[in-house]
Amino acid sequence: YQQGPATTVEITASTTLSPSAHGGRIISVGGTLAANVVLTLPAINTSSNPPSSGPGQDPNTVNNEGVMYTIWVPTTIATSSVKIGVTSTTSNLFVGTLLSVDTDTSGAMVGFTANGSSNDFINLNGGTTGGVAGTWIQITAMAANKYMVTGVILGTGTVATPFADS
Numbered sequence: 001y002q003q004g005p006a007t008t009v010e011i012t013a014s015t016t017l018s019p020s021a022h023g024g025r026i027i028s029v030g031g032t033l034a035a036n037v038v039l040t041l042p043a044i045n046t047s048s049n050p051p052s053s054g055p056g057q058d059p060n061t062v063n064n065e066g067v068m069y070t071i072w073v074p075t076t077i078a079t080s081s082v083k084i085g086v087t088s089t090t091s092n093l094f095v096g097t098l099l100s101v102d103t104d105t106s107g108a109m110v111g112f113t114a115n116g117s118s119n120d121f122i123n124l125n126g127g128t129t130g131g132v133a134g135t136w137i138q139i140t141a142m143a144a145n146k147y148m149v150t151g152v153i154l155g156t157g158t159v160a161t162p163f164a165d166s
Contacts, residue, residue, distance in 0.1 A: 008072075014038040016087075023067040029082055030131065031075035039084045041069065044092055044141045064141050071151075073135040077126030084139070085121040085166060086147065094119045094163060095142075096149035103132050104156040112161040114149060119163040122149070129162040130155045 008026045014037055017027070029037060045062050071084060086092040094114035102108045124131030130153030137151035153162055 011037065011039065014040075016040040016042070017069055018042060019064045019067045022069055023064070026070045026072050028072050028074055030073035030077050030126075030133065030135075032078045033080040033082070036080045037082045039071065039082065041084070041086050041092065041139065041141075041147060043087050044144060044147070046144045065143065066141060068138055068140045071135075071137045071139070073124065073131055073133060073154075076133045077124055077131035079126075081126070082124040082131060083121055084124075084137070091145050092120065092147055093117065093145060094122065094139075094147050094149045098122075098130075098137065098149060098151050098153050098162060100130060100153045100155055100159040100162070102156065102159050103154045108159070110159060112163060114163045116146075118165045120166050121164045122162045123164050124153065124162060128155055128157050128160045129153070130159070132156060 002024045008028050009022060010028045012033065017039055042064065045064050047063050093116055095116040097111045097113045100110050100112055123129050124135065132154035135153045137149060140148045142148045
């Protein structure tokens with residue numbers, strides 16, 4: 001687990017996430033962005049530990065199953081957008097559900113589920129697809145080609161699915 005000041009990583013520009021620099025940490029993104037921010041998740045590596053690693057888990061393994069990325073929006077996305085996606089050279093997809101809450105009118109809640117067959121992006125626009133302050137998403141590398149998603153996205157107006165295809 002992580003604790004202390006290094007547990008939160010602030011991102012203001014497009015970034016390729018890595019297990020060592022971003023896994024298990026809170027990734028803070030939002031506010032007035034100079035341009036669209038793309039957070040690119042790494043390819044999921046399900047390779048086994050080499051036989052030379054001995055009993056137990058190899059701390060130097062390239063296997064990244066179980067790595068969790070927590071995206072948090074502390075300030076409403078006011079300009080541009082935040083897109084969370086997978087590398088274009090992989091077939092990694094999202095599975096799971098995000099609960100969306102309409103924060104400016106009815107308080108209505110609706111769940112949006114990734115289709116598991118083509119959704120490889122989550123788009124937050126600071127309005128209908130989420131990104132209002134307090135939005136959080138947890139993404140976990142679960143298995144080959146599968147990122148599990150859960151979280152609460154806060155939106156305005158008639159909320160819409162944040163899931164999309166590249």
